[in-house]
Amino acid sequence: MKALLVLPLLVSSFGFVRAQDALPTQVPGGTKLVVADQNEALQTLMQASGAQAKLSSAVSYANFLGGPAILEAFRAGALDLATVGNTPPIQAHAAGEQIPIVAARVSSETDYFLALRPGLKLSSLEELKGRSIAYGEGTGRQPFVLNALKLAGLTRKDVKLVPLRAADFPDAVRTGQVDVAALNEPHFSRYLADFADRGASALPKEQNDRLPKSLTYLYASKRALDDPAKAAAIRQFVAAWIDANRWSHRNVDAWVDAYYVKRQNLKHADGRKIVESEGAFEFPLLASLIAKQQSLIDVIHEAGDLPKRLDARQEFDLRFDDVIAGKTN
Template identity: 25%
Template sequence: MTDDTPRGAAPSRRTILRAGSGAAAILPVGAILPLGIPAVHAAERTVRLSYQRSSTLLTVLKARGTLDERLKPLGFAPSWHLFTSVIEPMNAGAVDLHADVADAVPIFTQSAEAPLTFYAREVGAPSAEAIIVPAESPIRTIADLRGRTVGVSRGSGCHFILAAALKNAGLTFADIKPAYLQAPEGLAAFGQGSLDAWVIWDPFLAIAQAKRPVRVLADATGLSSYHRYYLANDRFVAENPRVVAVVYDALQDAGRWVKAEPDAAVALLAPIWGDLAPDIVATVNRRRTYAVTPVVRAELGEQQAIADTFHEAKLIPRKLDATAVKIWQPAPERG
């Protein structure tokens, strides 16, 4: 069943076929459960999900009630928790399924030995994060940031973009004045002229570009693919693989819906994102791929580059094998 399937419509063949391999079977009332799938108890359990303002697909699922519908046959109901800073709740295990995060964030959580499992990846969109300055600024290159105040969110994907860009220019964090600000604080500070430069991601990047003329010194192109990763608590994944499978399927369907119905997606997201102008939301949605895929260990090489850069910059205390992480994968499609 896709996000735009009418309520009460028959389940998709894909969903039913995958039920025996860890996915949820969404069956009509009165249907016989396939062999090996236990009946669902009446009492609902809560699955706690975090999200942040950049969590487009999770926001879509929340707004449309998709997970309320799809998790009910498993005896679960979603509970939503909004965070501006995600590393602390991820390290603390504050929720079961965590907000999608930029590629750099799992390096910090892995360094903290947080019990987290990768369960999905949104294919990268390097133009969706950038280092920007006011259009009238004399700063023209990354090298010009020497001695300047640069806003960045600690532990974010932009933290890596800044570190990598500085390194390419022969600079380090010691050569600038980093101002560690959460994205909403950075937006205000940049607008007030308190920052010489700001490293930020969408939708805040698109908001800043709409508020005043800005110059992009560099986006993530050539530095990072800006994949976004979805992680869950190890124990929750081990105990509830069918819930994870349902959420994974729903994320894929939400991504397809946003791209297939861009006007409807803008109408849904604009008021949720603080009554943003439709053109800002449309810009964000054009830059992001929203293509949700399995996490493949052999494709985590870029994560290692991030880990090595952070260790060299003394942002994490020890070297990491960034590929040595737990990964959940969906069952193979069966025709």
């Protein structure tokens, strides 16, 4: 209790320690981690890069599609760690779940692209007015759409937001159930290729570039971070994850073959275009992302999708900044 009195700013209202205690470094034999994956991208990256083989813990992957499903698995105590977009940590926070962010990857490009139903042509964000738009509350697509409306000078009252699961976005736009859907890769490129003969298109890139850039988080359960063995394993995983991402950009052809060709059944040329569209990656210190996360919280709160304004500082475990700094210096 004395630590809480002496260092109140270093402990979140959830109660997880953010900065004052050093992370354990020893991973005992037999330590296991269960990590959420999406579209098998993370496990392929870790294995193809060789980062997986260097981990001291036994890591298994569970495949999901979308942040809400991952959050439910965390609630059930079935996960230790997950890669997600910028919104799931906010939803977890709002729900009172303790799943602090332990690492982040920022791209020079956006996470999503605004795909248009076959035959529809729009040239600007402002032309979203009056359109039906797929809306995935609790996913990164949520603030992406809300920011698109805000930049266009529109509110949710100016459009029809259609609540859908992330897995249903591609079918919804290709069938015309919605006019617009925010798609990520490889779904976006696959949609444009498969329905080109029906006039599939997207909002122009210069319009998409007006939107916030890609932000991917690694977040972990408090239960796992409270376990010294698992906390040390997560520390090691964070460092390996950064290495694996850098490998993918130094070895583009190998990464494309391992994931986009063998896992996603795309042509090599199409996979390479996807990788090139992702831009350059950076791995910023978590402390530097608090303001950005707060702005996302505020956008969602202003739209009426959060019961109260949250404090972004409570969503990060800043102890991992030492790990990240060690990989970036």
